[in-house]
Amino acid sequence: TFAILNGKLIERNQAKMDIEDRGYQFGDGVYEVIRVYNGKMFTLQEHLERFERSTKSIGVSLPYTMDQLKSLLLELVEKNNLRLGIIYMQITRGVAPRNHAFPEENVEPTLVAYTREMTRPKDELQTGVKTILTEDIRWLRCDIKSLNLLGNILAKQKAVEHGCFEAIQHRGQNVTEGSSSNIFMVKNGIVITHESNHLILKGITKDVILGLCSASGIPVNERAFTLKELAEADEVFLSSTVAEVMPIIEVEGKVVGNGEPGSITRKIQELFVNEIEKQCGA
Template sequence: MEYVIINGEFINRTEAKIDIEDRGYQFGDGVYEVIRVYNGKMFTDKEHLERLIESGNKINMKISYSVEELRNMLIGLIEKNHLISGTIYMQVTRGISPRNHAFPSSTIHQTFVANTKVADRPFENMKTGVKTILVEDIRWLLCDIKSLNLLGNIMAKQKAVEAGCFEAIQHRGDTVTEGGSSNVSIIKDGKVITHPANNLILNGITRRKVIEVCLCNDIPVEERAFTLEELKQADEAFISGTTVEVTPIIEIAGEKVGNGAPGALTKHIQELFYQAIEKECGSL
């Protein structure tokens, strides 16, 4: 039997239901997070749960659970589903209310759901690297909120799939922002360059961890906007995210990055990130 959480209760997945008038379903009025699980333990769960609450605050929705309450529920879900390697998806919506664009009254209860998924680490992509395309970033201007409104991301990812690529690198005019479901970084002359954490990107938890491990190991990092030309002229490039970890980019819009193989510094960053996982979750 597989369990999910709905509003604090563990329910058989086959019996789980959400009301048709839930605002997440009708408006995308909510926020979400995905946490990676290694060895049955959550990785960077505190950072993810704090960001969930922060995203809620940014849409004027004060989440009714604390970080510790959320964490305890998710630990219980991992144990009930015997999850060793995979992910936990969770979302909070503004609740169930007759359809109306304006917020419902404060007496409406939020809807919190969570479920698990079994998944291995992306070994093959991390080893060989991935191909990418370029797409104009058509999303709204509050990309720092991890909201349920993902149509722009979905359309970008679909274009990548149709082009036989793994990811779509988005740009606003000449400025590179991020991937369809990942952050993008380039390496030039031994320095990691990544878009600053502002409203144009999601400040990825993996992105933050990558910056941390780089700085702790004397790898310079510059958080600034970079151009399409800089992207194309990069020595190395990689995407980062909860499910992709640190994955090399070997091709952008049909052109090779460097020599078309994962670069040495990217491989080193992969190893440093792996060490961070081991420190928190044990040897994999």
């Protein structure tokens, strides 16, 4: 299979990194994960725009235009014959002698992208998943899709060790987001999810869901909600590029609603699959 390294399509096993790449040493970079359905990239424009925003927010200048990046990714998907899977793409500040401050000379950022085959999580989408709660110990710029993921990794590992799919993070009493997903609750027919500020990642899937809700008259309230509200929710679900619209049936050992994915969650899942079909014909 092929990978992109600094604007060139090369054999994946030929893609080698320098040990002083700042992504490797500092996590000094940003990334995106893009879903491919039926050989087509889902919400590509949104991912490219977020990628550009992320690079700007850490002061890395993208050495490619959005159109160049788009054609590179198209070529990658085609060359790899990817039908159902993901693209992983990251950019780092580049290779320079190790020093916390930005390198002085004009160091070229390192851009990497590759693909991976990945099925949809069909069983979990049907049955729903279990989650735990964990304090959100991350920094205050969670809106940047940074390579620095230690807080997220420790949270996800805790979930895995408890036999759970995801860890729901909270800052004090307020629920923020999952370790790699956004969190939604439903109460009395209203969908509630944390506003997209510096405390969470502005999920592409989250925004697709908000758009679908608004187009179909499902009321949404974008605001922080508390652990108490979460415990009393009628329905809970999470969203991400990889997990799509995933019902949550248990939080910290406590059953959500009647223990089955709720009707509004099901409705949003249906709308979401229609959107995939609309964009990708999958």
